[in-house]
Amino acid sequence: MSDTNEVLVTGASKGIGLAVSQRLAKAGYGVVGVARSEPEGGFPGTFLRCDLSDVGDTARMLGEVTRERTVCRVVNNAGIAQPQSLEDLDLATLGQVVDLNLRASVQIVQALVPGMRAAGFGRIVNVTSRATYGAKDRTSYAAAKSALVGCTRSWALELAPDGITSNAVSPGPTATELFRRARPVGSEDERKALDSIPLGRLGTPEDVAAAIGFLLSEDAGFITGHVLDVDGGSSLGGR
Numbered sequence: 210m211s212d213t214n215e216v217l218v219t220g221a222s223k224g225i226g227l228a229v230s231q232r233l234a235k236a237g238y239g240v241v242g243v244a245r246s247e248p249e250g251g252f253p254g255t256f257l258r259c260d261l262s263d264v265g266d267t268a269r270m271l272g273e274v275t276r277e278r279t280v281c282r283v284v285n286n287a288g289i290a291q292p293q294s295l296e297d298l299d300l301a302t303l304g305q306v307v308d309l310n311l312r313a314s315v316q317i318v319q320a321l322v323p324g325m326r327a328a329g330f331g332r333i334v335n336v337t338s339r340a341t342y343g344a345k346d347r348t349s350y351a352a353a354k355s356a357l358v359g360c361t362r363s364w365a366l367e368l369a370p371d372g373i374t375s376n377a378v379s380p381g382p383t384a385t386e387l388f389r390r391a392r393p394v395g396s397e398d399e400r401k402a403l404d405s406i407p408l409g410r411l412g413t414p415e416d417v418a419a420a421i422g423f424l425l426s427e428d429a430g431f432i433t434g435h436v437l438d439v440d441g442g443s444s445l446g447g448r
Contacts, residue, residue, distance in 0.1 A: 213281040215239045220287030222248040224385035228414035261313040271320040279324040282332040285314035292346040310353035331373030365434030374433040381440025383412040407442035
């Protein structure tokens, strides 16, 4: 089946990935969600269980996707942080963080681009992070997400002649399950996060999903190679 309305979302079982999937399904997209475990309460589309940290399992999933459909939109959202100070950083952790955040995204885009080229249309949205500006105890994560920004811009140049755009969304502190695990409501860590945001509140998965939805849309056809900060102004200087 060839349909430019199909979209693949990774890390789709919770947080930003699930919010994106729900928003896109309501907008009429055919959503294919990928994650290691299924979301509670069902999924608004086709869900494929896959361990993206496994190259072989990722290849298996992509083979299934490309056999059954042409996916012309993709959201590379799955990722992992694994905070460690520079002194404590071990190379195995560095490899794991770079692999899931970067290699998986490259592998997925490589598999989907031929279909996009054939359709003469494509939308790639990579989820990066405010950590690309620098973050304590985030050497691995900042490096991986910064590399993904470089890929985003390189793909924008390489794929533009085929009508394919490549952009990124960079969330700031966002009230996901993962965020709350490290920064409970009322904690000092939550206060520090809030103090870094000029708008004075945490982002929501829906805030990020709205930005991703726009960049996937027909209306964003003249935007490519861009990184959109969705962070309440927290990446701004001058404060």
